[in-house]
Amino acid sequence: MAQRLATEFVNARLLLPESQMSKFMQHIQDPRIRYRVRVLESGSREIVLEDESGEEVNLPFDRRRNLFVCELSFRLVNPRLTHMIRRLFVAFRGDGMVRRIYPGFVMLDFYAEGSVRRIIELTPGASRLVFEHRDQVPELEYRFGSTDIEREIENIRMRVDLLLDRRHASLNPEEIERIDKMLRRESRRLFILEA
Structure with a gap:
């Protein structure tokens, strides 16, 4: 497996209601990562995370009414800090793009509301879609709501009833044989549709 060289968060965005800020602070508890919190005059916050190697990332949370908005772009090398930021990104439904940089190729992960929506692999001179959500x-709702098969089954049952009525009323052996042949065809079709 290729060794990741760096991870870049590009135009990443987190929106936290005021009530979730304490939960956010609980998520950053890690014995190998230190954090500092600065509360600014406007109520905005600046959270600085630093790992044991000295790499740090600054998360500026601007207060906008009852929301804390964190918009950022940065590059990380340390896997522990990268993993924590990714966990926060998923847990708090972040949006943006994450570039995972490997020797010879780059993986672009597009997030929306904390879920990966698309992954693209970039190599020199080529790109390849790896995953798309x-x-x-809507398709399942359409299939569930579709009543085409039920209508066809109902139509077959009505035709079978009419054929049976004609068969009981008929005295002609050739007509009875022709009706029996149509009944066999209809019953096969009905068996297929009901299965």
Whole structure:
């Protein structure tokens, strides 16, 4: 497996309601990562995370009414600090792009509301879509709501009822044989649709 050289968070954004700030602070508890919090005059906060190697990242949370908004772009090398930021990003439903840089290629992860929506691999001279989230709920709702098969089953049952009525009323053996043939065809079709 390729060794990651660095991770860049590009135009990353976290929106935290005021009530979630204490939960955010609980998420950054790690014995190998120190943090400092500065509360500014406007109620905004600046959280600085520093790992044991000395690498640090500054998370500026601007207070906007009852929300704390953190917009940032930075590059990290240390895996522990990178992992913590990614966990925070997922837990608090962040948006933005993450560039994972490896020798010879780059992986672009596009996040929306804390979930990866698309992953693209960039190599010199080429790009490849690795993953793309597809919302399958509309398709499932359509299939669930679709009544085409139920209508066809109902139509077959009505045709079978009519054929049975004609069969009981008929005295002609050739017509009865023709009706039986149609009944067999309809019953096969009905069996397929109901299965």
